[in-house]
Amino acid sequence: MSATEVNKEDLRGIVADALEADREEVxxxxxxxxxxxxxxxxxxxxxxxxxxxxxxxxxxxxASGVSTLDELHGFVTARLAERHPA
Incomplete structure (x- = not known):
């Protein structure tokens, strides 16, 4: 995995685990x-x-104020890209 590659399914798993829910619910x-x-x-x-x-x-x-999985994915991807520009 590259420094800026963020797997949305990993994030989905994080949210689902925190909610004690199935991944499909997120x-x-x-x-x-x-x-x-x-x-x-x-x-x-x-x-x-x-x-x-x-x-x-x-x-x-x-502080990011993300409110959906898509937003969380975008935020994490952007932050990592800032740290490790191509």
Whole structure:
């Protein structure tokens, strides 16, 4: 995997695990708060796992305001691209 390659399925797994849900329940555009009922503790768990996997700080993830899997994927991809330009 290259420095800027982010696997959306890995992120889907992080969200699903934090929700204790099946991966199929985490749609690409499902709103975290409204549709998936992600609360602040689940947001913290997701952010912690993103930090562990991609090295993006919990604070950066929380401050990003992402609200869907697509947005999370875009955010992580962009942050890694900033750190490791082509």
């Amino acid at each position: 749609g690409d555009r499902a709103d975290f708060a409204e549709e998936l009922e992600v609360d602040s503790l689940v947001q913290l768990e997701i952010s912690s796992q993103v930090e562990n996997l991609y090295g993006i700080s919990i604070e950066e993830v929380l």
